[in-house]
Amino acid sequence: QVQLQESGPGLVKPSETLSLTCTVSGGSISSNYWSWIRQPPGKGLEWIGYIYYSGSTHYNPSLKSRVTISVDTSKTQFSLKLTSVTAADTAVYYCATGPKRSCSGDRCYKNLFDPWGQGTLVTVSS
Amino acid sequence: QSVLTQPPSVSGAPGQRVTISCTGSNSNIGAGYDVHWYQQLPGTAPKLLMYGNNNRPSGVPDRFSGSKSGTSASLAITGLHAEDEADYYCQSYDSSLSGSVFGGGTKLTVL
Numbered sequence: 001q002v003q004l005q006e007s008g009p010g011l012v013k014p015s016e017t018l019s020l021t022c023t024v025s026g027g028s029i030s031s032n033y034w035s036w037i038r039q040p041p042g043k044g045l046e047w048i049g050y051i052y053y054s055g056s057t058h059y060n061p062s063l064k065s066r067v068t069i070s071v072d073t074s075k076t077q078f079s080l081k082l083t084s085v086t087a088a089d090t091a092v093y094y095c096a097t098g099p100k101r102s103c104s105g106d107r108c109y110k111n112l113f114d115p116w117g118q119g120t121l122v123t124v125s126s
Numbered sequence: 127q128s129v130l131t132q133p134p135s136v137s138g139a140p141g142q143r144v145t146i147s148c149t150g151s152n153s154n155i156g157a158g159y160d161v162h163w164y165q166q167l168p169g170t171a172p173k174l175l176m177y178g179n180n181n182r183p184s185g186v187p188d189r190f191s192g193s194k195s196g197t198s199a200s201l202a203i204t205g206l207h208a209e210d211e212a213d214y215y216c217q218s219y220d221s222s223l224s225g226s227v228f229g230g231g232t233k234l235t236v237l
Contacts, residue, residue: 045228109178111219
């Protein structure tokens with residue numbers, strides 16, 4: 001059973017770079033896409049972007065200019081960097097397996113996220 | 127403003143049935159992309175509750191069901207239990223954004 005665990009600083013100053021790492025255990029990092037998703041306090045979920053183990057990435061257009069996701073297969077980790085942060089970037093950041101597909105019977109369904117890490121709160125404040 | 131629209135809250139008494147709607151557009155649900163639902167219990171991470179419109183992962187009781195029609199989807203919960211009190215999110219893929227999109231979330235209160 002794949003498990004994910006986020007780690008990184010809980011406090012980042014405005015205009016600086018937010019850096020988080022997700023460690024994957026219980027499965028191979030070389031067989032899935034891996035995503036970052038965030039949730040501002042009291043608000044909904046926002047997909048940030050994903051990376052494939054080969055290194056190919058795709059980002060949310062609204063964050064694309066500030067986001068970099070990378071992968072280290074030797075450490076079974078993938079990472080998030082978000083530059084020029086403001087208070088609006090304060091959120092719980094989750095890593096998740098996906099987008100992936102799951103099958104039921106003879107049908108398969110795409111673009112879901114499962115499982116998720118427990119999340120880590122990052123506060124942007126001076 | 128979320129790409130997928132959900133009611134902010136719904137409520138029901140134990141044993142009752144509630145539904146949560148998820149309204150999209152022709153670039154996501156209406157384009158035929160699959161809809162998935164997540165349950166977020168208080169203080170925890172979201173967990174996959176329903177995938178591919180109406181398929182439950184192992185361990186999810188059959189009190190939960192989903193449906194999709196046109197540009198909308200819905201999640202139904204029958205025989206409400208107190209432990210169903212949580213936030214529920216729908217999610218799909220959007221071709222205009224070329225990425226995954228979520229609903230704003232619906233808080234279910236069990237009275």
